[in-house]
Structures are given as C-alpha cells and as structure tokens.
Amino acid sequence: MYEDARFEELHQQFEPMIYHVMRKLGIYKNKHEFYQVGCIALWEASLRFNKEKGEFKSYAYSYMLGRMKSALTENKKKEERESQSEDIWVEDETTYDDFSTILWESLFKNVSSVLSENQCKWVKAYCLYGNTPSEIAEDEGVSVAAVKGWRKEAIGKMREYFNRKDSGET
Known part of the structure; x- marks a missing residue:
C-alpha cells in the first residue's frame, strides 16, 4: 500500500x-x-x-x-x-489479375501432387486466405494440433519437393 x-x-x-x-x-x-x-x-x-x-x-x-x-x-x-x-x-479486382491466378494454380498444382488432402487444405487456407491454425481447425472440424501436424508435414514435403527441383531432380 x-x-x-x-x-x-x-x-x-x-x-x-x-x-x-x-x-x-x-x-x-x-x-x-x-x-x-x-x-x-x-x-x-x-x-x-x-x-x-x-x-x-x-x-x-x-x-x-x-x-x-x-x-x-x-x-x-x-x-x-x-x-x-x-x-x-490485399487483393482487389484491379490488382489480382489473371497472371496471379495462373501462377498460384500452377504452383499449387505442382506442389499438391506431393501433399495429402489435409495438407492441401492447410496450404490453401494459410497461403491463399491467411487463416490461422485455429481458424482452419474450426472450419475443418478438427483440433488445432491436427492442423499444426498438417502444416509440419506439408512444409517438410514442400521443402523436399523444392530442393529436388533446385538440384535438377524430378
């Protein structure tokens, strides 16, 4: 006091x-x-x-x-x-053009071939929409820990995928 x-x-x-x-x-x-x-x-x-x-x-x-x-x-x-x-x-209709869409779809199509369905959900929700693990978990009806697991595995697989691409492997 x-x-x-x-x-x-x-x-x-x-x-x-x-x-x-x-x-x-x-x-x-x-x-x-x-x-x-x-x-x-x-x-x-x-x-x-x-x-x-x-x-x-x-x-x-x-x-x-x-x-x-x-x-x-x-x-x-x-x-x-x-x-x-x-x-x-920040995307408004004048700046988010067809090139961005094509680039995203092309990149995602290549990467998604090595990811599971849940890992793809995480990549889309996080990278495209900026959702947090909590928001993704709520949307998908799973635990936050499950989403973090998807994230960890997806990042690992994408690293591996891009390292192979960089070194010339396919």
Whole structure:
C-alpha cells in the first residue's frame, strides 16, 4: 500500500514531464499508449534510481525519453511489417489479375501432387486466405494440433519437393 501511495505522488509530480516528452518526440498517434509507456518508465526509473549518481528528475527524464523512443521505433517497425503484408495479401479486382491466378494454380498444382488432402487444405487456407491454425481447425472440424501436424508435414514435403527441383531432380 505504501508503494502505491508513493508512486501515486511521484506520478502526480512527474505527469507534466510525461506530456513534455511526448510533445518533444512529436507523438500525435496512440497518445494513450505512449502515456502508459511514460508511466511505466517513471515507475521503472523510481525502482532503478541510484541517489549517488545524480538527480532523480534528470534520470527519470532520460529514462522516459529512451523508453518512448524505443516504443516509437517498435511501432514504426510494426507498421512497416503490416504495410508490407497488406501489400502482399490485399487483393482487389484491379490488382489480382489473371497472371496471379495462373501462377498460384500452377504452383499449387505442382506442389499438391506431393501433399495429402489435409495438407492441401492447410496450404490453401494459410497461403491463399491467411487463416490461422485455429481458424482452419474450426472450419475443418478438427483440433488445432491436427492442423499444426498438417502444416509440419506439408512444409517438410514442400521443402523436399523444392530442393529436388533446385538440384535438377524430378
């Protein structure tokens, strides 16, 4: 209880600093998320602070600044990954043309010759529609473990298939 009250006082005292750091970094999206990052950084700083190494105010400021910069970097990386995956999977009628369909069908026809029926179900559901193992299991009326088994076997067989193709074997 004492720790909670002590941190609440610390939070009230340093709340303006949290907002200052957010403004300094130009944070305009996900403000609530970054406010939470600032609060957690303040709490961590209070736990790690060493009085012999300086003033708490400057330590807390640099700690918050560092944590928020890290969070900004992580958010940017996440947005870039999501953007790239959207570019791959977002299909509208103008961009998903006949060539893509022919390519997919040709590739799948070749690979499906070495896969079981269930493994083919996994490849289609995962690669074409982006379904998770849980979603596939629900659609097929089987356990998630069964779908993961299909996945493991399918990946193994496809690796073998493509390694043979790369080495010139048929």
